[in-house]
Amino acid sequence: NIQLWYSAKAEYLAGARYAANNINHILEEASQATQTAVNIAGKECDLEGNISLALKQLETSPAHNHHSQTGNGLVHILTGESGPAICIPVFPDSNLLLAPAIDTVNRLPILLYQSQFADTRILVTISDQHIRGALNVPLKGVRYVLRVADDIIGPTGDVMTLNGHYPYTEKVHSTKYHFTIIFNLPPLFSFYRLIDKGFGILIFI
Numbered sequence: 001n002i003q004l005w006y007s008a009k010a011e012y013l014a015g016a017r018y019a020a021n022n023i024n025h026i027l028e029e030a031s032q033a034t035q036t037a038v039n040i041a042g043k044e045c046d047l048e049g050n051i052s053l054a055l056k057q058l059e060t061s062p063a064h065n066h067h068s069q070t071g072n073g074l075v076h077i078l079t080g081e082s083g084p085a086i087c088i089p090v091f092p093d094s095n096l097l098l099a100p101a102i103d104t105v106n107r108l109p110i111l112l113y114q115s116q117f118a119d120t121r122i123l124v125t126i127s128d129q130h131i132r133g134a135l136n137v138p139l140k141g142v143r144y145v146l147r148v149a150d151d152i153i154g155p156t157g158d159v160m161t162l163n164g165h166y167p168y169t170e171k172v173h174s175t176k177y178h179f180t181i182i183f184n185l186p187p188l189f190s191f192y193r194l195i196d197k198g199f200g201i202l203i204f205i
Contacts, residue, residue, distance in 0.1 A: 008141070008186035015137040016172040016181045019144045022134035027096075027177050030113040030124040038117045094178050098151040100159035109159045111148070128153065141187070143168075147180040 097112040104110055111126040132155050135144045145154040150162045168182040 012142045015139045016183050019135050020172050020174050020181045024176050034115050034122050096148045098148045098159045144183045147182050
């Protein structure tokens with residue numbers, strides 16, 4: 001049973017790395033979309049207008065919804081389907097933020113990727129559907145959760161803020177962006193695991 005536990009632990013870790021890689025890919029596309037918009041906008045005088053125009057050309061971004069913000073207020077939704085306008089009072093210095101449903105008009109949580117260009121803040125919103133799809137690894141008995149700073153979101157539910165101890169102790173840190181995938185360990189003893197995989201080990205022995 002201990003041998004099976006180590007095998008399951010290795011599978012869970014591989015799944016976490018797979019989920020982290022999925023999130024990395026989404027954020028890489030968000031970063032490229034933002035950079036393209038900035039490159040186009042930087043060639044013209046009308047900064048905000050040209051960022052808007054540039055983002056409207058980036059319909060292939062996984063986020064589908066892009067925003068430009070200047071000063072303290074949201075300017076407008078720039079492109080995509082009728083996505084979530086956001087009402088976040090304070091933005092962190094980091095480029096990633098998990099926003100709970102209460103901070104969006106359509107009451108769905110989102111992941112925000114932000115960057116600064118001159119006096120304009122460019123925000124790319126990534127829907128909860130894309131986040132959950134990235135966390136959906138076909139392994140039994142494990143639950144993967146995205147952590148950004150002290151906020152988390154899992155396969156279901158809203159964004160939660162960690163206040164003290166969280167039961168999931170295992171983690172995989174992204175080497176590219178400021179997020180972590182956290183997950184549970186397999187149970188030390190599992191009758192299902194013993195029946196499902198233990199028989200094969202006995203046959204092999």
